Amino acid sequence: MPRKTSTRRLTASRSSTICDIAQALGISAMTVSRVLNSHPQVSPETRRKVAQKAAELNYRPNRWARTLVTNRSQILGLVVPDISHSFFSEITRGIQEIIEEQGYNLLLCNTGRDAITEIREIDALLASRVDGLIIASEQSENSWEYFAALETQGVHFVLIDRFFRNLNCSYLTTDDVEVGRLATEHLIELGHRKIAHIRGSSISNARLRLEGYQTALRAHGIPEKAAWIVPGNFRVQDSYDAAMFLMSLEDRPTAIFAGNDTSAYGAVKGCVEAGFPVPRRVSVIGAGNIEGDQHPHPFLSTIHWDRLEIGREAARALLDAIAGGQPRTGARKVFPPSLLVRESTALPSE
Secondary structure, eight states: OOOOOOHHHHHHHSOOOHHHHHHHHTSOHHHHHHHHTTOSSSOHHHHHHHHHHHHHTTOOOOHHHHHHHHSOOSEEEEEESOOSSHHHHHHHHHHHHHHHHTTOEEEEEEOTTOHHHHHHHHHHHHHTTOSEEEEOOOSOTTOOHHHHHHHHTTOOEEEESOOOTTOOOEEEEEOHHHHHHHHHHHHHHTTOOOEEEEEOOSSHHHHHHHHHHHHHHHHTTOOOOGGGEEEOTTOHHHHHHHHHHHHHSSSOOSEEEESSHHHHHHHHHHHHHTTOOTTTTOEEEOSSOTTTTOOOSSOOBEEEOOHHHHHHHHHHHHHHHHHHTSOOTTOEEEEOOEEEOOSSOOOOOO
């Protein structure tokens, strides 16, 4: 005669429910629900028993069922262009520090710097009913309509590391004009007068860093040369190609301000392979300090700003907006950058 399967065995084979806990304790499911949702009108002894039995039965709350009741998932979405280096991973760490204190979890999407992928990932996060979004967008500055539509729909979101001039939304970034000015001023102070710029893509920080580069040149009476401003799109390969082009010019620059550190890596590689070692023949400075405490050769001179705090502030701004029930427009903060002089910049050799 076959043996009966025990209730305990059945419980272990599937996810336990509130009803399982209630049945095991001989109390109502409503009482168990009150305990699990920290309702004040439950005795300490009942709380102890429910907590103990929930642990025994390996109970896991059904987040999606709770979402249907509360209209909150306790999940935030983070959309970044490249999680492979420390810039966005530090921002992520800052976000997690704040949201975990409030009982939130984070869903991370990496777009690979592709604007179409970005929109697809945002749509997927919204379909998953996240409570809000933190986004480092790769959309062109002129392509802000998608985010305007999100605002109209009442979606809570905060932009980081870039913004849209025609959009009155919350954002946190650094002073990118100052980033470009500091980098270029450093090269000028070393004695360089033939300074190229490998610019970024069509987002706000690329435009503003170019503006800072131009501002520094004008301040020192150095003429701007169109042939020395070349696209690198914040990508290693594009910036490598840009540096190879610059080094092929008859009137070549002696220094390069790359729009970010990723571009600087490509620029260093291009210069070296073209026969112009860094910094002996050409100086290269980036922006973003993605090396952190790592020391490749040469250790990049760069511009630094506090990414951890950007993450924290972005999380606080988003949580404030969610708690208020309305998108919080105009919550903006600009973080000051600073110069880090390292091994990839030196006096001009000619």
